[in-house]
Amino acid sequence: xxxxxxxxxxxxxxxxxxxxxxxxxxxxxxxxxxxxxxxxxxxxxxxxxxxxxxxxxxxxxxxxxxxxxxxxxxxxxxxxxxxxxxxxxxxxxxxxxxxxxxxxxxxxxxxxxxxxxxxxxxxxxxxxxxxxxxxxxxxxxxxxxxxxxxxxxxxxxxxxxxxxxxxxxxxxxxxxxxx
Amino acid sequence: xxxxxxxxxxxxxxxxxxxxxxxxxxxxxxxxxxxxxxxxxxxxxxxxxxxxxxxxxxxxxxxxxxxxxxxxxxxxxxxxxxxxxxxxxxxxxxxxxxxxxxxxxxxxxxxxxxxxxxxxxxxxxxxxxxxxxxxxxxxxxxxxxxxxxxxxxxxxxxxxxxxxxxxxxxxxxxxxxxx
Numbered sequence: 125x126x127x128x129x130x131x132x133x134x135x136x137x138x139x140x141x142x143x144x145x146x147x148x149x150x151x152x153x154x155x156x157x158x159x160x161x162x163x164x165x166x167x168x169x170x171x172x173x174x175x176x177x178x179x180x181x182x183x184x185x186x187x188x189x190x191x192x193x194x195x196x197x198x199x200x201x202x203x204x205x206x207x208x209x210x211x212x213x214x215x216x217x218x219x220x221x222x223x224x225x226x227x228x229x230x231x232x233x234x235x236x237x238x239x240x241x242x243x244x245x246x247x248x249x250x251x252x253x254x255x256x257x258x259x260x261x262x263x264x265x266x267x268x269x270x271x272x273x274x275x276x277x278x279x280x281x282x283x284x285x286x287x288x289x290x291x292x293x294x295x296x297x298x299x300x301x302x303x
Numbered sequence: 304x305x306x307x308x309x310x311x312x313x314x315x316x317x318x319x320x321x322x323x324x325x326x327x328x329x330x331x332x333x334x335x336x337x338x339x340x341x342x343x344x345x346x347x348x349x350x351x352x353x354x355x356x357x358x359x360x361x362x363x364x365x366x367x368x369x370x371x372x373x374x375x376x377x378x379x380x381x382x383x384x385x386x387x388x389x390x391x392x393x394x395x396x397x398x399x400x401x402x403x404x405x406x407x408x409x410x411x412x413x414x415x416x417x418x419x420x421x422x423x424x425x426x427x428x429x430x431x432x433x434x435x436x437x438x439x440x441x442x443x444x445x446x447x448x449x450x451x452x453x454x455x456x457x458x459x460x461x462x463x464x465x466x467x468x469x470x471x472x473x474x475x476x477x478x479x480x481x482x
Contacts, residue, residue, distance in 0.1 A: 135431040174436025178446020182394075199414065199427070200379030206441035208384045209391040213447070215361075217393020235378065248378070250464070252314040257353030262385035267357020268392070285429070 125302070126156045128164040128185050129163035130196025132204035133286050142286055150293055153299040160186045185210055190219050191272075192294055195261060196285045201234035202261050215268045222274040222298070225260055225295050226283040232256045235260065304455045304481070305335045307364050309390065310373025311383035312465050313339050321361045321465055328467060332474040333481070337363045342359055364389055369398050369453075371473055374440060375405040380413035381440050401453040401477065403469035405462040411435045 127150055134141040143159035150157030167173040185191065191214040195263050198204035207263075214221050229237070235254050236245060247253055259266040260278055269276045275297045277291045306329055312321040322338035329336030341415050346352040347450045364370065370393040374453060379385035381412050382404075398402045408416070427430055438445040440456055446467050454476045 132431070135434070137426070137430055137432070155453045168463035170436045170439060174434070174438050175446045175449055178442050179450060181443065182447070182450065199417075200381065202379065202384040205381040205384055205387045208387045209441070209443040209447060210340040210371075212388040212391025212393075213395040214391075215388075216392040218395075218399075231457070238378075247316070251314070252311070252315055255353070256400070257349045259350060259353050262383070262388070263353035263357050264360065264385040264388040268361070268388060271358060271361065293478055 125154075125186045125190065126140065126158055127298075128158045128160075128188035128191045128210070129194075129206045130160070130191050130212070132196075132198040132207060133194060134209065136286060147286060148256070148292065149288060149295060153295040155298065156300070158162075158188055159182065179208065182213065185214055185219075186217060188214070189218065190214070190298075191221050192291065193221065193223040194226075194285070194291065195223040195260060195276075196232060198285065201231065201238050203265065208265060211265065211268065213220075215272055219272070220274045221269050221272045222276070223295050224277040224294050225268055226279045226287050226290055229281055231259060231261045232267070243259055257265070304333075304369065304477075305337055305367045306369045306392070306477075307337045307339075307367035307389070307441065309339070309386045311377040311386060312373060315465060324467060325470065327407075328471055328474060334477070336369055339363065349409065350450070356397075360389065360397040361392065364393055364398075365396060367393070367398065369393070370400050371477075372400065373405075373464070374401040374444065376413060377464070378415050380410065382444065383451045386447040387444060390444065390447065394451055397445075398451070399453050400413075400448050401455070401473050402448055403456040403458070403473050405464060405466050405469055406459045407457055407461070408458055410440045411439060460470065469470050 129146050147157035161282045165176045167176045191209050195203040247294050308325050318406050326336035344355045364417045372386050372390050375383040456472045
């Protein structure tokens with residue numbers, strides 16, 4: 125079973141090391157990991173390169189049997205948007221989608237913490253409603269994983285964005301499903 | 304042609320007014336607009352309600368012929384993650400995906416501006432690479448729209464998140480396509 129390993133680790137300086145470590149863990153549990161950075165692409169312009177990477181990553185996702193996404197918050201109270209696009213794409217393709225997060229803090233609390241709001245506040249500084257569904261992120265993310273029958277493992281304590289403990293828990297759950 | 308109107312306007316206090324205005328504009332150009340807030344849902348718990356809204360919105364997207372997404376940055380340098388999930392979902396379902404943004408500032412500059420960095424800086428405070436593909440958002444978003452043959456209209460000047468000028472430009476382009 126091929127797993128596309130979505131996540132913002134591609135932006136780390138040691139992205140290829142993280143990719144290798146995630147693939148090795150996949151192999152340990154009997155899976156093949158497909159890491160976005162597999163496609164080293166250089167086109168004629170920055171824009172052409174960006175679009176070509178998108179084509180390559182979409183093809184990898186179409187080739188995968190499922191996606192396991194690192195949904196740890198990235199540059200915001202929410203997961204990385206590139207990762208979330210890939211999760212939606214796989215869901216539309218009818219594949220099971222799985223995720224994990226390296227923080228136990230729920231979305232509602234993360235939005236309030238980022239803005240320095242007290243717990244009772246229900247709207248942000250722009251007057252926009254703060255979702256309060258006791259979910260880990262925007263309801264479309266938690267809901268999509270749930271509808272696909274996927275696993276969403278939430279770390280019991282805060283860990284670094286590139287920590288692999290929660291990722292390995294998802295692989296363990298997937299390996300158990302296959303038994 | 305039915306257009307699913309994805310966007311963070313659902314979090315505005317006057318969301319239903321915005322929904323009505325977007326639907327009216329769709330009708331003006333010969334389209335039927337499907338607005339997420341159409342599904343007013345109340346389940347037994349906050350979590351059950353969130354998951355039920357996800358089911359209803361995914362069904363609306365499956366029923367639509369295309370998606371038009373408001374990709375104006377929301378609570379971060381990027382678009383709203385719920386909106387981006389919906390864009391990916393529609394792409395996986397093989398539908399054309401379209402978007403607009405009410406700011407002309409590119410992703411790379413938005414990340415740097417949010418962090419107070421100078422223009423030469425290539426990594427964020429966590430040492431993570433700042434994408435520099437001269438695209439409007441994460442490359443999977445711009446790339447997915449491009450691959451689907453969709454329109455991505457970028458406002459020439461900054462406007463409010465709920466401004467409808469760029470949205471109308473996308474509708475005009477879609478109407479021209481249909482001629």
